[in-house]
Amino acid sequence: MSDLEKAAREAVEAADNTELTRQIAAILAAQQLLNQQQAPTPAPRQEFDAKKWLVIGGVVVSVGLVASLFAVAIAIGAVCATACLLILRGLWADFQKGK
CATH class of the missing domain: 1.20.5 (Single alpha-helices involved in coiled-coils or other helix-helix interfaces)
Structure with missing residues (x-):
């Protein structure tokens, strides 16, 4: 296997890893938003x-x-x-x- 084929395969794997990392980051951000939206706000206490x-x-x-x-x-x-x-x-x- 030539160096060019190795470099091409590693470039494809790096691109896949980058896409997977982006998807994980997007999922984590969505979960954080859901947690922030679902936090119950306490009812204001009446005087x-x-x-x-x-x-x-x-x-x-x-x-x-x-x-x-x-x-x-x-x-x-x-x-x-x-x-x-x-x-x-x-x-x-x-x-x-x-x-």
Whole structure:
């Protein structure tokens, strides 16, 4: 084999190695880009909003007061209805006796 054939074969192998090296470099660069894109970004932490919590507290207190007033109104109505029925029962008993 002549020196010219050896040089030609080595030149072909060097060209193949150069192409393989370029492909490996391109694959590594693509993997680095994918890793950078897939890194999760932490959600921004919201600041404490006192106005929001004051509004929520005010609504809760208002609803609680309305509910308690409604419960008191029902209790007063139940007491009045019971008293009315007791009075009517007494009147009916007196009417049945002939008084």
